[in-house]
Amino acid sequence: MRADETKAMTSGEAKAPDMPSAETAEGEGRPRRGLGRMAFLLLTGAVVVLGVVIYAGIHARTAAAAKLKHATAQAAIPTVQVVYPKDSAPDEEIVLPGNTQAFIDAPIFARTNGYLKRWHFDIGARVQQGALLAEIETPEVDQQLDQARADLKTAQANLATAKITADRWQSLLKTNSVSQQETDQFVGSYHAMQATVDANAANVRRLEELQSFEKIYVPFDGVITARRTDIGELINAGASGPAQELFRLAAIDTLRVYVAVPQVYAQAVRPGATAALTLDEFPGQSFSGTIARDSNSIDQASRTLLVEVDVENRDGQLLPGAYVRVHLKLPKEIRSVTVPANTLLFRAEGLRVGVVRNGQVELVPITTGRDYGSTVEVVSGLQSTDQVIANQADSLISGTPVRIKAQQNTQSNPQPAG
Helix, strand or coil, X not given: CHHHHHXXXXXXXXXXXXXXXXXXXXXXXXXHHHXXXXXXXXXXXXXXXXXXHHHHHHHHHHHHHHHHHHHHHHHHCCEEEEECCEEECCCCEEEEEEEEEEEEEEEEECCCCEEEEEECCCCCCEECCCCEEEEEECHHHHHHHHHHHHHHHHHXXXXXXXXXXXXXXXXXXXXXXXXXXXXXXXXXXXHHHHHHHHHHHHHHHHHHHHHHCCEEECCCCEEEEEECCCCCCEECCCCCCCXXXXXXXXXXEEEEEEEEEEHHHHHHCCCCCEEEEECCCCCCCCEEEEEEEEEXXXXXXXXXEEEEEEEECCCCCCCCCCEEEEEEECCCCCCEEEEEHHHEEEECCEEEEEEEEXXXXXXXXXXXXXXXXXXXXXXXXXXXXXXXXXXXXXCCCCCCECEECCCCCCCCCCCCCC
């Protein structure tokens, strides 16, 4: 063991001259420090690159999320199709439906009870005022009249006796042969009998009037349009139940036509103005009428003005109850536009249309005129430059953002020759 140590020391002494000097050690440490700085720079660069990659990934993901959110928001905006109202030149007239009516249309009733003895005119007959229309047998009235006349004669006879007695007692009173009391009683009896005669005379006249109602006369010139009785039928004048209509008489020399004019055209109605009537059964023919009067009030339910047009019909060409078209002239100041019927919105607050303004929906109230079927006339609320939404959803509300659908160009582009 001691020999090994001695050998090791001898070896160490032998190697001592080979150890590097301080300068040699410093020269060898510089490359090592350079390698460490380079490794630090590489590590720093890797961290920076990794940070850039992470930032780029996060930024790209954020941008994609924002883009998706924007695309989702844009996709949520409904696309609508718009149309532009068409200017409609003011028509010279409006055409409204109406019904012809007889100028006078009256039912004929009986004023007395009895049985129909005979009638003289049937439906369609033209009759003159005062003509005998029908006769009624009234046996009860006849008997009551005979009794009333007998009562009147009895009362007249009693009156004559009472007058003689009163005159006699008044003469005796002058000689004081009778008392004043007795004289006053007989004079009072005379006056009471006079009142009885008057009452009986009035009853006779009443029954004579009832008897005169046995004959029914035509009250005015016209046409018999209905006969609702026949010979032998019991006639009830209304004393014991509803009165029975016997005939119906209509004066058709002049006809009335009642027309419901919309409120927006009420200004077109002027009494005295002319109106034309057309009927399907008279193609190409027009009948002239005159606006006689109007109700001077707008009906709150239909928002119309009731107008009466009188039409001369002495030749009887027009019939009461016929459907006619009334042509009324419009003043020039009325202007309107037309829109498709699928643009209308029926809401509780009234009729509306959706208009696109500044990229949003605005529900605009309108006033309509005539209905043409596929299109509707709008007299107020719209202009020809408004973008009106067609085929809109019922849930459409004001303020909703919308996108206008691009209009397709139906015109084909010409192809180059070659």
